[in-house]
Amino acid sequence: MATRNSASLTRQVSQAFQEIFGGTPCFIARAPGRVNLIGEHTDYNDGFVLPMAIDRAVYIAFCARQDGHVRLHSLDLKRSAKFDLDALSLPEKEAGGNAWEAYVEGVAWALQEAGYKLRGWQGVVSGNVPIGAGLSSSAALELAAARAFATVSELAWEPATMARLAQRAENEWVGVACGIMDQMISASGQEGHALLIDCRSLQTEAVPLPGGTSVVVLDTGTRRGLVESAYNERRAQCEAAARFFGVPALRDVDVDAFEARAGEMDELTRRRARHVITENARTLQAVQAMHRDDARAVGQLMDGSHASLRDDFEVSSEALNTMVAIAGEQEGCLGARMTGAGFGGCAVALVEARVAETFARNVARTYQEAVNLEPAVYVSRAAAGAEVAPAPSIRDS
Numbered sequence: 001m002a003t004r005n006s007a008s009l010t011r012q013v014s015q016a017f018q019e020i021f022g023g024t025p026c027f028i029a030r031a032p033g034r035v036n037l038i039g040e041h042t043d044y045n046d047g048f049v050l051p052m053a054i055d056r057a058v059y060i061a062f063c064a065r066q067d068g069h070v071r072l073h074s075l076d077l078k079r080s081a082k083f084d085l086d087a088l089s090l091p092e093k094e095a096g097g098n099a100w101e102a103y104v105e106g107v108a109w110a111l112q113e114a115g116y117k118l119r120g121w122q123g124v125v126s127g128n129v130p131i132g133a134g135l136s137s138s139a140a141l142e143l144a145a146a147r148a149f150a151t152v153s154e155l156a157w158e159p160a161t162m163a164r165l166a167q168r169a170e171n172e173w174v175g176v177a178c179g180i181m182d183q184m185i186s187a188s189g190q191e192g193h194a195l196l197i198d199c200r201s202l203q204t205e206a207v208p209l210p211g212g213t214s215v216v217v218l219d220t221g222t223r224r225g226l227v228e229s230a231y232n233e234r235r236a237q238c239e240a241a242a243r244f245f246g247v248p249a250l251r252d253v254d255v256d257a258f259e260a261r262a263g264e265m266d267e268l269t270r271r272r273a274r275h276v277i278t279e280n281a282r283t284l285q286a287v288q289a290m291h292r293d294d295a296r297a298v299g300q301l302m303d304g305s306h307a308s309l310r311d312d313f314e315v316s317s318e319a320l321n322t323m324v325a326i327a328g329e330q331e332g333c334l335g336a337r338m339t340g341a342g343f344g345g346c347a348v349a350l351v352e353a354r355v356a357e358t359f360a361r362n363v364a365r366t367y368q369e370a371v372n373l374e375p376a377v378y379v380s381r382a383a384a385g386a387e388v389a390p391a392p393s394i395r396d397s
């Protein structure tokens with residue numbers, strides 16, 4: 001995969017802005033994708049997640065408009081779109097409207113629903129978060145758009161509020177039933193840190209990555225269409241399990257309470273619940289291990305998470321299992337697991353930094369030999385969350 005870095009993306013969106021709209025852009029918004037280190041399928045159970053924002057992001061070069069219109073151009077999709085801020089209401093939305101601009105429209109709709117008065121803008125969008133790989137390119141687009149709206153409309157930027165509204169945009173406007181993790185980490189990421197998010201209170205704690213380690217993203221090159229229906233089915237199973245325990249969400253059941261009554265549950269619900277309940281515990285243990293700088297313990301918890309997602313929650317895939325197994329065999333690998341919703345997309349590994357590049361090369365080669373698919377394997381840095389800055393003049397950049 002051709003990668004473009006931050007400086008070249010900023011330059012490209014700025015130049016395209018000039019060509020399409022005339023004049024230099026006023027601002028650049030940037031919002032990152034994410035990789036989740038541990039805490040999978042826990043967010044919609046009001047539980048704990050530990051993602052980090054990655055050094056791949058969506059960029060928008062933009063300026064305010066005097067009318068209430070938004071005009072957009074996507075450099076990656078080579079498509080333009082426009083919409084009127086006064087004409088956004090859910091019932092009139094076309095069915096199946098999850099084209100890329102729907103994420104921007106949805107953010108405008110959710111902001112207006114929350115009572116914000118918006119101004120229009122025009123902008124050029126591009127990015128290097130691979131689309132559909134499970135690294136949250138949609139949340140990145142939503143948060144970059146939220147930054148653009150907040151800037152031109154002079155709204156205070158409160159990351160958790162913006163994340164909630166972006167999630168609402170995705171749930172209700174785009175029609176995808178995601179939890180809050182992706183939007184929260186894209187809004188609130190901290191350089192060099194993972195972020196513990198309590199998905200009930202939205203309180204966050206920045207947790208330093210263990211010293212001498214690197215986070216490696218392992219994209220299997222597989223994409224699965226079934227993710228959405230399976231995701232909704234898992235959510236329903238988790239809700240049924242919470243009802244069994246008589247609590248609002250599985251977050252409220254600890255491992256002891258689960259074990260005391262596990263025998264009374266049907267087998268499938270028991271396994272689904274066991275994943276979520278033990279995963280919440282693993283996530284909090286991983287935070288403790290990071291504070292002790294115990295990279296080995298973090299890695300073991302990641303391995304445990306993968307086994308639980310594979311066997312109890314059943315959201316892994318053959319490609320993901322192969323990738324994780326290959327990663328685990330390499331020198332310097334501390335732990336590896338699938339990451340994101342599952343069924344395809346990416347795994348993540350925690351690796352000793354001194355061997356990270358060799359690790360990435362060896363895993364890519366071995367995986368390609370094993371499954372005959374080209375993976376993308378790269379070391380990732382923990383980046384900051386969504387931000388906006390005055391656009392550099394094109395001559396300077």
Ligand code: GLA
Nearest residue numbers: 040041178179180181340341
């Ligand atoms: C997707 C969703 C998130 C989360 C993960 C699984 O990425 O968007 O909200 O539920 O799956 O942890």
